[in-house]
Amino acid sequence: MDFRFDIIAHYIPVLLRGTAFTIGVSIVSIILGSVLGLGIGFGKMAPKAYFRWPFHCYINFFRGTPLYVQILIVHFGVIPAFYGSTNVLMTSFVALSLNSAAYSAEIFRAGIQSIDPGQREAAVSLGMTQFQAMRFIILPQAVKRMVPAFGNEFIVLVKDSSLLALIAAPEIMYWSNTMKGQYLRIWEPYLTAALIYFILTYSLSKLLNYIERKV
Amino acid sequence: MEPMISVRHLHKSFGTHKVLTDISVDIHIREVVVVIGPSGSGKSTFLRCLNLLEQPQEGDIIIEGTSLMAKTTRINDIRTELGMVFQQFNLFPHKKVIENIMLAPVRVRKWPVGQARQKALELLDKVGLREKADVYPASLSGGQAQRVAIARALAMEPKIMLFDEPTSALDPEMVGEVLAVMKDLAREGMTMVVVTHEMGFAREVGDRVLFMEQGVVVEEGDPEQLFGHPAHERTQAFLSKVL
Ligand SMILES: Nc1ncnc2c1ncn2[C@@H]1O[C@H](COP(=O)(O)OP(=O)(O)OP(=O)(O)O)[C@@H](O)[C@H]1O
Numbered sequence: 001m002d003f004r005f006d007i008i009a010h011y012i013p014v015l016l017r018g019t020a021f022t023i024g025v026s027i028v029s030i031i032l033g034s035v036l037g038l039g040i041g042f043g044k045m046a047p048k049a050y051f052r053w054p055f056h057c058y059i060n061f062f063r064g065t066p067l068y069v070q071i072l073i074v075h076f077g078v079i080p081a082f083y084g085s086t087n088v089l090m091t092s093f094v095a096l097s098l099n100s101a102a103y104s105a106e107i108f109r110a111g112i113q114s115i116d117p118g119q120r121e122a123a124v125s126l127g128m129t130q131f132q133a134m135r136f137i138i139l140p141q142a143v144k145r146m147v148p149a150f151g152n153e154f155i156v157l158v159k160d161s162s163l164l165a166l167i168a169a170p171e172i173m174y175w176s177n178t179m180k181g182q183y184l185r186i187w188e189p190y191l192t193a194a195l196i197y198f199i200l201t202y203s204l205s206k207l208l209n210y211i212e213r214k215v
Numbered sequence: 216m217e218p219m220i221s222v223r224h225l226h227k228s229f230g231t232h233k234v235l236t237d238i239s240v241d242i243h244i245r246e247v248v249v250v251i252g253p254s255g256s257g258k259s260t261f262l263r264c265l266n267l268l269e270q271p272q273e274g275d276i277i278i279e280g281t282s283l284m285a286k287t288t289r290i291n292d293i294r295t296e297l298g299m300v301f302q303q304f305n306l307f308p309h310k311k312v313i314e315n316i317m318l319a320p321v322r323v324r325k326w327p328v329g330q331a332r333q334k335a336l337e338l339l340d341k342v343g344l345r346e347k348a349d350v351y352p353a354s355l356s357g358g359q360a361q362r363v364a365i366a367r368a369l370a371m372e373p374k375i376m377l378f379d380e381p382t383s384a385l386d387p388e389m390v391g392e393v394l395a396v397m398k399d400l401a402r403e404g405m406t407m408v409v410v411t412h413e414m415g416f417a418r419e420v421g422d423r424v425l426f427m428e429q430g431v432v433v434e435e436g437d438p439e440q441l442f443g444h445p446a447h448e449r450t451q452a453f454l455s456k457v458l
Pocket residue numbers: 229232234252253254255256257258259260261
């Protein structure tokens with residue numbers, strides 16, 4: 001079997017642009033997802049059951065259905081409803097952020113609930129408000145414990161962003177599909193895509209190990 | 216004289232489980248009140264109601280004339296007047312010893328950092344741990360951790376100190392150093408409510424002892440009377456087991 005490096009070389013510029021798209025959409029989604037997730041996580045810890053319920057449903061919906069389906073719903077349903085027409089870029093950010101928010105919410109909730117209740121009690125008995133206790137005592141300790149789970153979520157997000165090829169978002173998988181279509185070759189496009197994802201996730205996990213050691 | 220803390224007809228349940236039944240107690244300024252009783256009798260719950268870590272269902276707690284149950288009472292302000300020391304210390308593990316002590320004065324009392332640090336160092340001197348100012352709590356022994364926890368509570372300059380079995384989690388050889396700090400405080404005139412199994416401390420330092428069982432105050436009196444001539448059978452039975 002021959003392996004044609006020349007067609008890979010030919011596609012390198014677009015694949016690099018695809019990689020940039022994948023990285024960009026993953027970073028934005030992990031950030032938006034964790035901000036949103038923090039709110040949803042707190043919502044799910046609310047004392048009143050009826051208040052928790054919508055957050056509970058949100059998390060269960062996004063964790064319990066395939067991202068594939070979520071992308072299609074956002075692309076053909078949600079974005080047109082708000083924006084008037086489909087938009088690949090919007091779908092990419094919105095679908096991944098909403099999905100990531102559900103997982104982030106659970107990471108925040110688990111992290112916060114893993115802190116000994118005595119910490120909050122000590123803080124409020126010194127006169128701190130609930131907010132100050134969260135801000136100065138609970139979150140700093142919880143965030144440390146969340147780092148591995150967030151790292152994991154980020155890696156999953158990078159890989160799952162490949163599903164955006166479905167709606168022709170110009171990311172890595174989309175371009176390797178194009179490459180396959182143009183040359184009717186299997187190994188070159190898909191092995192190249194696999195290698196790029198591997199390099200991304202492997203560097204990310206190294207970086208995360210470093211951060212874990214730091215905090 | 217008006218009591219510093221007046222607890223009136225306090226009732227507390229967890230779900231259907233009744234833990235405190237009709238507790239009424241007055242605590243006066245400079246008084247050291249020791250609460251004793253078997254495990255599960257509601258001693259911690261009683262103490263935790265005093266700074267509303269637990270919300271009672273009925274009755275009232277009046278601290279220096281302010282009702283804790285009144286809707287207008289700002290509970291955070293009340294809590295700054297009550298120092299609390301826990302069995303498990305509950306130091307903040309991500310903060311150095313001195314930061315543990317300075318945090319609330321800076322964030323709650325809005326003291327300048329310099330003033331808070333000054334106060335923290337004085338308190339560390341008082342509990343004999345100045346050289347530990349810049350270490351993290353994880354490197355302290357249990358006795359040292361509890362002394363830091365006491366300093367942390369004192370940094371807010373509370374009018375009343377609440378202790379929930381402050382020596383129960385300690386190795387026996389460390390109990391003395393913590394009790395010594397508490398005795399100093401009592402001598403200086405701090406108003407204290409102390410839940411403890413240390414009967415020697417209760418006798419020596421307590422002005423009044425409350426014996427609780429199954430959520431009621433069975434008997435109260437000065438230590439000589441309560442330990443020497445307990446009036447109730449249940450008090451006698453308990454004391455015969457622990458003394
Ligand atoms: N948060 C809670 N939820 C439900 N039940 C509780 C809670 N806290 C305490 N209880 C129950 O209330 C009762 C009194 O508990 P409390 O901790 O006040 O007793 P205690 O006298 O301090 O005992 P110990 O000497 O073991 O500390 C116990 O039966 C306990 O199981």
